[in-house]
Amino acid sequence: MPSDPSPVLNPLQPAALGAAIPTTSEFDATKARKQSTLIIRRFFRHRLAVAALVVFLLICAFGFLGPLIWTVSVEDTTSRGYLPPSGAHPLGTIQTGKDMLAQLIVGTRLSVQIALVVAIGSTVVGVALGSLAGYLRGAVDSAISRFTDLMLIIPQIAVAAILVRALSGSWYTVAFILAAFAWMQIARITRGETLSLAQREFIEAAKASGAKTRWIIFRHLVPNMIGTITVNTTLAVATAVLSEAALSFIGLGVQSPDTSLGLIISENYSQITNRPWLFWGPFVIIVLLSLAVNFIGDGLRDAFDPRQTKVRA
């Protein structure tokens, strides 16, 4: 491609942008490189982000594969309450006599599930509404933007708490409720990006060749915003973990028989002085989880947009 007499950047093929940066040796410059390969390579060069990814995968493994190794049932209440850590209960038992480690495994799994559902759900809704508003403009834009403003004026935690009380405290209800009030941010960002992208020539070309709105949005607009979208999704995961914790803490989030890291913390925080392991266990997991996701988001941002690279501590 560099030998092309008129090196016009073809926006339909964003790989051209990456190819213009001489990141690799001359040797494999001859190979066709996809943009995704470049991004993945850049991400893996970000050591902290890779470490964060490993931590995130370990936490997921703890939650999802943990029950295979630690077979004590969460529901088993035969032990006495508040036993100190021992061989039978590495993290002791909680007030009702349930095993803390088993609780943590289930809580981690459900917290991760909630966070992923919230992140993916809010991203899908936000991107759909934001790109529609930005691309169609006019009345559709006004309607969607005003609706977004409206949703933003009521605190998410209050509405979510009211709905959880009205519906139920199972993990998926909490996840869907949180997702229903988390898409506004990404909708605004997507709308802004779409507004500027829609002015570009390749969109005009697509329109001229008779592409339908849906085609333009999903084949031309969304792929060009994928960096912003991915970074915001990872940030939404971290926010969702923290929102769930806050909601469960005030007693209007996940409820028994389901459990979550937030619920475990709220049930055990009064024991921080007498039985510190009951508090610090879920605390460490929840902080590691949101730290890891934030670092992954940082790494992805640098990988998608190398101009913004900022090495950080």
Next chain:
Amino acid sequence: MIRYIIRRLLISIPILLIGSILAFFLVSAAGNPVAELKAKPGTTPQQIHDLEVSLGLDQPIIVRYWRWLVNFIQGDWGQSIALGQAKVDIFSSVMRALWITARLVVGAEILAIVLGVVVGVIAAVKQYSIFDYLATSSAFLMFSMPIVCVAVILKTYGIRFNNLLESMGMDRWLSTVSPASGGFQGSFGHQIFQYTGTYLLPTLSLTLISFAAYSRFQRASMLETLNSDYVRTARAKGISQRRVIFRHAFRNALIPVSTLFSLNAAALFSGAIVTETVFGWRGMGFMLVQSIRTFDPYMLMGWLMVTATLVILFNLVADIMYGILDPRIRLA
């Protein structure tokens, strides 16, 4: 400017109106305040019906909304209809809770902005220094911490600190419960002692969380400004480093941070709710949890309307700051 503010306030009236309709439907659909009575054995259907009639719950929702709206605009926000509780006036109890929360939140937010901006600027100016690494990593850590944990840890160590003070023969300083209702008594020195002791820990936990967001944002925005062409030009002209940073870069780096102010409003509310729960303050957070538990519809409406108005005001303040910082954005 004044015309702009008036126009913005007028625009927010229909937004609040539509918001109130949505909120009313949400609150009414959420639960029936007499449901708990129905579950109780020994109540006849007649009693329940009488109660519903006396509370106006037998009317269709549109009628109820209209009645609520007319009263609300006239300043009569209704009475709490939660069962088993005194029928308190909603307006006065929401305002009392708001006053408690405001004393907590306003101080914390101002502290967070000032500290966050200062730390962010220093971290950007001295990029890759030890200070930068410390500030950046601690901000990252605070940013990833649930406020519940921050508050709980602060409370625990506050109690330990008090025990330490007591063992050294001094009074317990840090209060981990709500402020006394009668205000602070005693000599001036003693009042300051009580005041700081009461506010320190809750304010600190709220400040830490917001501070993390502000310092991260300020650092990124300051770095971007410092690397821009006009700053390089200013340096090339021989302007002193100090003048470049404060006159040329700092002011422009504040512009994106002012948007964070309005975005942070929601986080501030949820932070306040959790902090109040941990420290047992009877502010807006306590009120929300209480009225959700009892399905107290008019109390919830009062709460939601007040917070919605506050969010709108936050946005307005952010936009005005935006206009002051960036004269290219005309507020007219």
